[in-house]
Amino acid sequence: MNRTRLWILHMAAGVVLFLVLGMHMAIMHLGGVSHLFAPYAGTADSIQNSLFRDRMPFFTVSYVLLLGVALFHGLYGFRTILFELTLKRAAERAITVVLLVVGLGLFALGTWAAVAAHGMALAGVKG
Amino acid sequence: MTVLDRRSNRLGVWGWLGGGRWGMERYAYILHRITGLAILLYLLLHIVVTSFRVEGIYLWTGNGFLHSPVFEMGEYLVFAAFAYHACNGLRLVLVELGVAVGKPTEPVFPYKTSLNVQRPLLIGMMFLALILVAMGAYAELIG
Numbered sequence: 001m002n003r004t005r006l007w008i009l010h011m012a013a014g015v016v017l018f019l020v021l022g023m024h025m026a027i028m029h030l031g032g033v034s035h036l037f038a039p040y041a042g043t044a045d046s047i048q049n050s051l052f053r054d055r056m057p058f059f060t061v062s063y064v065l066l067l068g069v070a071l072f073h074g075l076y077g078f079r080t081i082l083f084e085l086t087l088k089r090a091a092e093r094a095i096t097v098v099l100l101v102v103g104l105g106l107f108a109l110g111t112w113a114a115v116a117a118h119g120m121a122l123a124g125v126k127g
Numbered sequence: 128m129t130v131l132d133r134r135s136n137r138l139g140v141w142g143w144l145g146g147g148r149w150g151m152e153r154y155a156y157i158l159h160r161i162t163g164l165a166i167l168l169y170l171l172l173h174i175v176v177t178s179f180r181v182e183g184i185y186l187w188t189g190n191g192f193l194h195s196p197v198f199e200m201g202e203y204l205v206f207a208a209f210a211y212h213a214c215n216g217l218r219l220v221l222v223e224l225g226v227a228v229g230k231p232t233e234p235v236f237p238y239k240t241s242l243n244v245q246r247p248l249l250i251g252m253m254f255l256a257l258i259l260v261a262m263g264a265y266a267e268l269i270g
């Protein structure tokens with residue numbers, strides 16, 4: 001994919017993040033006011049409230065979406081900052097490879113955890 | 128024919144902070160970069176920390192390592208960084224699409240800059256970010 005396309009994708013990812021991360025933040029950080037998807041007593045990040053959300057397929061799907069889009073947007077943004085230094089081609093290539101490995105690795109870890117947590121919450125694991 | 132060297136006009140590290148005209152937008156840009164990098168660092172750690180819950184390890188609750196006032200404060204700062212980065216980022220996308228930058232005009236002296244045309248959008252977005260930061264603080268206090 002050429003650089004202009006990737007950059008447009010970076011912008012589009014920003015818009016998707018505005019919506020999905022906005023929802024995540026409204027639940028986790030404005031919980032004291034919003035009480036969204038956190039029916040149990042305590043904070044939105046209590047174990048019971050976490051398990052409540054993990055049980056819903058909607059959250060498993062939105063976590064994986066958020067994970068992928070945020071990793072792409074953040075790491076591609078970081079790559080842009082590094083490339084502003086006008087590095088040698090070999091260094092640029094090495095940076096791309098390292099960021100790709102980090103991004104794909106964390107995407108795999110996070111996806112596995114989100115899916116496993118969904119299964120465990122359904123199986124009735126108590127916090 | 129002279130051959131263009133792509134490294135001849137490189138600014139290096141100075142290009143990150145210096146260079147260009149310093150206006151309100153320049154500070155907005157520096158803060159956008161700092162907040163972007165800060166939430167990226169948080170995201171990378173956040174993925175690992177929250178993945179531990181599959182092992183039944185919830186570091187952020189009860190007597191968990193991350194359930195201390197210092198980390199709670201840090202989390203609030205991450206929220207504030209998000210509020211700024213999201214509002215300013217949306218402004219950048221809108222400006223990129225040509226929204227709120229005005230119509231192109233003939234370059235006749237005294238030259239006008241489109242920065243003055245799009246400044247209300249910047250001010251509006253900063254206002255929105257401030258409201259979110261205040262809401263976050265309120266939710267933190269009563270939560």
Ligand code: HEM
Nearest residue numbers: 014017018074077078160163164166167170213216217219
């Ligand atoms: C909440 C929604 C978000 C929006 C609307 C958004 C928007 C943007 C936009 C438009 C840019 C490009 C700036 C430019 O080219 O001048 C950008 C850059 C960047 N963003 Fe985001 N972003 C969001 C969330 C995030 C998140 C969650 C992270 C971290 C994981 C992040 C990390 C970065 C980084 C590292 C850059 C590069 C900064 C630079 O080039 O100066 N952003 N963002």
